[in-house]
Amino acid sequence: MNKTVRKLRPSDYWRIGEHESWFQDMAAKGFHLKKMGLRFAHFVKGEPKKMRYRIDVAINKKITPEQIEMYADSGWDYVTGYQYFQVYSSPVERDAPELHTDPAEQSFTLRALGKKLAFNAVMVVVALLLMIGMLSAIWFLGGTPTFILVDGLAVQQTILSILFVYLAYISLQAAISIRALRKDLIEGKPINHHAPWKKHYRLNSVIAFLFTIVAGLSAIVPIGQLIKSDTKTLPEANLDLPIVRLADVEQNPALVRGESSYIRDDVDWGNRYTYNWSPVAPIQYESDENGVVPGKMWGDGSGEYSPSIQTRVYQLSVPSLADNLIADLIKRYNYAYSDDDFVKTKHADLNLLIVHEEDDFKEVFASKGKAVIYVRYYGYADVNSVIENLVDKIKLITE
Numbered sequence: 205m206n207k208t209v210r211k212l213r214p215s216d217y218w219r220i221g222e223h224e225s226w227f228q229d230m231a232a233k234g235f236h237l238k239k240m241g242l243r244f245a246h247f248v249k250g251e252p253k254k255m256r257y258r259i260d261v262a263i264n265k266k267i268t269p270e271q272i273e274m275y276a277d278s279g280w281d282y283v284t285g286y287q288y289f290q291v292y293s294s295p296v297e298r299d300a301p302e303l304h305t306d307p308a309e310q311s312f313t314l315r316a317l318g319k320k321l322a323f324n325a326v327m328v329v330v331a332l333l334l335m336i337g338m339l340s341a342i343w344f345l346g347g348t349p350t351f352i353l354v355d356g357l358a359v360q361q362t363i364l365s366i367l368f369v370y371l372a373y374i375s376l377q378a379a380i381s382i383r384a385l386r387k388d389l390i391e392g393k394p395i396n397h398h399a400p401w402k403k404h405y406r407l408n409s410v411i412a413f414l415f416t417i418v419a420g421l422s423a424i425v426p427i428g429q430l431i432k433s434d435t436k437t438l439p440e441a442n443l444d445l446p447i448v449r450l451a452d453v454e455q456n457p458a459l460v461r462g463e464s465s466y467i468r469d470d471v472d473w474g475n476r477y478t479y480n481w482s483p484v485a486p487i488q489y490e491s492d493e494n495g496v497v498p499g500k501m502w503g504d505g506s507g508e509y510s511p512s513i514q515t516r517v518y519q520l521s522v523p524s525l526a527d528n529l530i531a532d533l534i535k536r537y538n539y540a541y542s543d544d545d546f547v548k549t550k551h552a553d554l555n556l557l558i559v560h561e562e563d564d565f566k567e568v569f570a571s572k573g574k575a576v577i578y579v580r581y582y583g584y585a586d587v588n589s590v591i592e593n594l595v596d597k598i599k600l601i602t603e
Contacts, residue, residue: 209235210244212412214405217287218321218378220385221399224257227291228398231255237293240286243412254296258303258397259289263316275303288317311389318386321379328368328375335365348532350525354518356429356482363422370415425483432481437472438493446577446600447477448593450493450513453585462494462510487519487601511583518576519601526571527556533569533578534558553595561587570594575601 214226227237232254235247258280267290272282279300280292294300304310342358343349352358385395440461442449451459464472473492480488493513500509516533520526534546541560546569551557553572560567566587568579575598581590 207249208238209247209249210241211235211247212405212409213240213243213245214401214408216374216378216381216404216408217289218381218385219399219401219404220259220289221396222401222404223291224259224395224397225399226401226405227257227293228255229401231257231293237283237291239284240291256294256296256300256397257283258292258294260292260303261288261313261317262290263288263320278303288320307389307392307394310395311386314382314386314389318379318382321375321382325372325375325379328372332365332368332372335361335368339365346536348536350528351532351536354482354485354520354525354529355488356425356480356484359482360422360426363418363425366418367415367422370411429481433479435469435471435476435478437470438475438477438491443477444600445477445489446517446575446597447489447491448513448515448577448579448581448590448597450495450511450583452593453513453581453589454495454497454511454583455585455589456497458497458500459495459511460498462496484522484525485518485520487517489515489517491515509584511581511585513582514580515597516578517597517601520574520576523574526574526576529576530556530558530569530571530578533576537567537578537580551591551595554598557591559587559591566590568594570598572598573602 211230214222217223230237230247232252234250234252236250236253236255237245237257238248239246262285267282267285275282275292279298280294280303283291283293285291292303304313339358339361342361343352346352389395438447440451442452461475464474466473474494475492477489477491480490482488491514495511497509497511501507502509518529520529534543538546541562545562546558546560546567549557549559551570554570555573556569556571558569564582564584566579566581568577568581568587568590570577570591577594577598579590579594581587
């Protein structure tokens with residue numbers, strides 16, 4: 205039984221002369237073409253032979269038994285088809301006449317293919333422009349590109365867009381190449397059946413390798429985020445997590461957890477913590493916590509005193525992104541305040557500390573090394589209590 209061997213194709217499908225030359229060189233080494241796949245050609249291992257290969261255009265991608273018989277009568281055996289092309293072979297000693305003896309006449313066989321490839325290229329380019337527009341809006345419309353990168357919200361779409369750029373390039377190259385080939389044929393220049401293929405083969409191998417890596421990343425990133433992401437109800441007891449807790453800030457033994465207002469999937473979303481992951485920030489936490497001090501009222505008489513706190517935690521794989529991330533967090537969570545309301549403050553244990561205080565509302569943004577923490581607190585505790593608790597927690601993810 206003859207062994208089937210798969211080999212990466214040397215170049216793109218429209219390079220007719222290079223494919224013919226490659227098939228001939230492979231046959232001389234004992235590898236005889238059996239089938240063409242999307243990225244690989246299938247060969248049957250046998251005795252080395254001197255073979256001629258010719259590729260003909262078939263825009264409908266099908267060939268009838270009558271056509272196969274007609275070519276066979278001329279000395280050409282049908283081998284296989286791929287894309288819009290049909291492959292025929294003939295032993296050199298058979299001395300079969302060329303499938304096309306008039307280059308100008310052969311050019312007409314490429315007219316429909318040229319129009320189809322041009323249409324495909326236009327559609328792919330339009331789709332690419334729409335994708336670029338959508339991605340630009342995701343990355344830049346809110347003015348927080350570092351946050352988008354760190355959060356991993358658009359990583360998969362961006363990777364897929366890179367693949368789409370490559371697809372658009374291939375589509376344009378196919379249309380332009382077939383147009384150029386048709387022009388040469390009209391001018392009487394025949395296809396070079398011995399066109400050099402090794403340069404494109406090496407290039408194609410590198411591109412295929414990179415393409416595989418990028419395609420793999422487009423799948424790995426969202427799968428990793430899905431697997432690693434988890435949300436749980438925040439227990440009242442302290443956890444060894446870099447989350448600033450409400451009880452630590454309030455320092456009031458009378459503080460109790462408020463009544464749950466929204467429970468889904470057995471999670472109290474008013475008192476929860478979520479773990480997330482992205483390639484740029486492999487450790488991420490979000491937490492929300494709400495409490496009540498029975499018998500104590502808000503100063504404006506609006507009801508029982510019910511402080512709350514939110515924490516956003518990031519451990520970055522690229523520490524230099526810390527300052528930009530803090531700037532983006534300020535933009536993202538700044539609903540009604542000016543930049544002047546956010547004051548940069550020095551702290552011996554932090555690289556950067558920015559504080560915003562407005563009556564009972566406090567926000568603290570801090571970084572140290574590769575760690576960034578944002579705390580949003582609503583209550584009567586002093587902002588220094590928030591800061592000192594933040595400093596204790598940021599040490600857990602600094603190293």
